[in-house]
Amino acid sequence: MSGFVGYLQQCQQRINLELTQRLHNQHPRLERLYDAMRYSVTMGGKRVRPLLAYASCEALGGSAEQADTAAAAVELIHAYSLIHDDLPAMDDDDLRRGQPTCHRAYDEATAILAGDGLQALAFDWLAQESRYAAETRLEMIRTLAGAAGPQGMVGGQAIDLAAVGHKLDLATLEDMHLHKTGALISAAVQLGALASQYATDDQLQTLRRYARAIGLAFQVQDDILDVQSDTATLGKQQGADIARDKPTYPALLGLEQAQSLALHLRDEALAAIECFGPDAARLRELADYIVQRRF
Amino acid sequence: MSGFVGYLQQCQQRINLELTQRLHNQHPRLERLYDAMRYSVTMGGKRVRPLLAYASCEALGGSAEQADTAAAAVELIHAYSLIHDDLPAMDDDDLRRGQPTCHRAYDEATAILAGDGLQALAFDWLAQESRYAAETRLEMIRTLAGAAGPQGMVGGQAIDLAAVGHKLDLATLEDMHLHKTGALISAAVQLGALASQYATDDQLQTLRRYARAIGLAFQVQDDILDVQSDTATLGKQQGADIARDKPTYPALLGLEQAQSLALHLRDEALAAIECFGPDAARLRELADYIVQRRF
Numbered sequence: 001m002s003g004f005v006g007y008l009q010q011c012q013q014r015i016n017l018e019l020t021q022r023l024h025n026q027h028p029r030l031e032r033l034y035d036a037m038r039y040s041v042t043m044g045g046k047r048v049r050p051l052l053a054y055a056s057c058e059a060l061g062g063s064a065e066q067a068d069t070a071a072a073a074v075e076l077i078h079a080y081s082l083i084h085d086d087l088p089a090m091d092d093d094d095l096r097r098g099q100p101t102c103h104r105a106y107d108e109a110t111a112i113l114a115g116d117g118l119q120a121l122a123f124d125w126l127a128q129e130s131r132y133a134a135e136t137r138l139e140m141i142r143t144l145a146g147a148a149g150p151q152g153m154v155g156g157q158a159i160d161l162a163a164v165g166h167k168l169d170l171a172t173l174e175d176m177h178l179h180k181t182g183a184l185i186s187a188a189v190q191l192g193a194l195a196s197q198y199a200t201d202d203q204l205q206t207l208r209r210y211a212r213a214i215g216l217a218f219q220v221q222d223d224i225l226d227v228q229s230d231t232a233t234l235g236k237q238q239g240a241d242i243a244r245d246k247p248t249y250p251a252l253l254g255l256e257q258a259q260s261l262a263l264h265l266r267d268e269a270l271a272a273i274e275c276f277g278p279d280a281a282r283l284r285e286l287a288d289y290i291v292q293r294r295f
Numbered sequence: 296m297s298g299f300v301g302y303l304q305q306c307q308q309r310i311n312l313e314l315t316q317r318l319h320n321q322h323p324r325l326e327r328l329y330d331a332m333r334y335s336v337t338m339g340g341k342r343v344r345p346l347l348a349y350a351s352c353e354a355l356g357g358s359a360e361q362a363d364t365a366a367a368a369v370e371l372i373h374a375y376s377l378i379h380d381d382l383p384a385m386d387d388d389d390l391r392r393g394q395p396t397c398h399r400a401y402d403e404a405t406a407i408l409a410g411d412g413l414q415a416l417a418f419d420w421l422a423q424e425s426r427y428a429a430e431t432r433l434e435m436i437r438t439l440a441g442a443a444g445p446q447g448m449v450g451g452q453a454i455d456l457a458a459v460g461h462k463l464d465l466a467t468l469e470d471m472h473l474h475k476t477g478a479l480i481s482a483a484v485q486l487g488a489l490a491s492q493y494a495t496d497d498q499l500q501t502l503r504r505y506a507r508a509i510g511l512a513f514q515v516q517d518d519i520l521d522v523q524s525d526t527a528t529l530g531k532q533q534g535a536d537i538a539r540d541k542p543t544y545p546a547l548l549g550l551e552q553a554q555s556l557a558l559h560l561r562d563e564a565l566a567a568i569e570c571f572g573p574d575a576a577r578l579r580e581l582a583d584y585i586v587q588r589r590f
Binding site for chain 1: 382405412452467
């Protein structure tokens with residue numbers, strides 16, 4: 001696993017560089033907006049989605065260079081969604097990864113605009129990436145827009161907000177997470193594969209099955225960590241979900257059952273990509289990492 | 296001009312149908328989100344941007360059918376920007392076109408998400424429109440994302456917010472409007488032209504000059520109407536800009552000078568497209584309409 005930790009760090013450095021280099025501005029009156037966008041995009045985080053994009057590209061024989069723009073575009077969407085989720089009208093969070101959330105560090109209007117701007121940039125960067133064939137870029141944009149939009153992440157957030165204070169059954173909880181986090185995780189895997197330029201429809205289909213399982217596993221583990229970790233490790237308020245009466249897997253299944261579900265989903269993900277060769281090693285390690293992480 | 300009024304109504308009906316037909320949802324838990332998106336997109340409005348897209352497509356020999364998706368995508372971006380601009384943390388408006396703003400009719404979280412969702416859909420619809428060649432779609436997405444993002448509309452809104460309560464000179468006011476409304480108006484004209492599939496680089500350049508002038512003219516006229524009209528005609532609070540101490544053209548130039556500036560910009564727009572033939576009649580009429588409208 002030590003080789004994997006090195007790989008994680010390498011990918012994280014890579015995407016951090018990619019994002020900061022590209023978020024430059026020359027208009028003096030836009031400095032605050034760009035500061036807020038850079039602040040949110042570079043405030044750390046595990047970079048799970050870029051990691052998945054890199055690993056997926058690699059699994060199909062592509063290089064990290066090829067996956068850079070795909071990974072960056074997915075991370076822009078993720079970063080924008082965190083800014084908007086943290087807003088007072090949404091989850092009203094003051095802390096994110098141990099630092100003030102965007103609307104706390106700047107102001108609410110700037111945070112709304114920073115999120116809006118990052119979403120536009122994600123599609124802009126993909127549309128401009130001449131490294132990918134035109135049809136590939138369009139497929140990436142369709143995939144990412146679908147995953148980000150009302151039938152994906154935004155829809156998931158709407159389902160989530162409507163669910164606060166309500167009892168959900170397991171199927172509804174799963175449906176919410178498939179929208180809220182699963183769609184974008186799946187997009188990361190697909191965009192990475194498309195970036196390799198070698199992805200067949202069958203391979204994309206296989207990767208979607210893998211992504212569906214690790215996306216859910218990621219969420220189950222998130223819920224488990226919300227119960228188990230302390231605030232310092234988590235970088236956000238421990239027990240925040242329970243305090244808000246948000247439905248969680250441990251609340252619905254009990255902690256032990258939730259833990260077996262996470263492992264079961266990990267195995268499902270591994271089974272999906274069994275047909276892939278040694279190039280998929282990082283995707284396999286990522287599936288392990290997602291259910292073993294402690295923050 | 297009576298033929299032009301008929302054309303306006305025809306285009307408005309066309310875009311209303313296009314937008315409502317496409318904003319459909321089959322997920323029971325997403326009804327509220329889709330309601331909010333439909334509410335905001337169909338609450339009326341002059342549809343200036345779709346009109347420009349249709350007229351621009353026609354000016355280059357294209358049909359209305361060809362311009363539908365381009366017009367709809369631009370209008371989605373416009374609709375999303377109005378939802379977010381009206382939020383309490385931004386302009387804090389209760390009325391838009393005489394009706395409750397989205398966050399008033401629904402709630403703030405739903406309004407944020409509806410705006411976010413509409414932005415994603417705009418790029419989704421363009422990426423999926425097989426009527427346009429792949430390269431054309433990418434050019435449209437680049438143009439629209441650039442116009443919507445931090446170097447365009449979102450940047451303009453940031454400049455605007457920073458300007459409240461400050462004295463701006465004419466150059467800065469113009470810079471703000473070129474970002475805030477000009478960029479998207481220009482995108483509407485360019486996307487319409489690209490939709491015709493016949494646009495040359497020279498023609499696109501010419502149309503950008505036209506769009507820059509009518510975009511500013513539109514804003515100058517907006518500021519004039521804010522001073523002149525009553526609340527019922529305007530559908531929003533009359534004098535709202537002045538009450539908020541927002542910089543406006545009449546405040547900076549006086550009413551008469553602002554009126555001549557609007558006409559001067561109209562003439563500049565007409566001069567830019569002088570080389571275009573009779574197919575550009577609607578673009579010419581639109582330039583007149585923009586400075587003659589009363590709401």
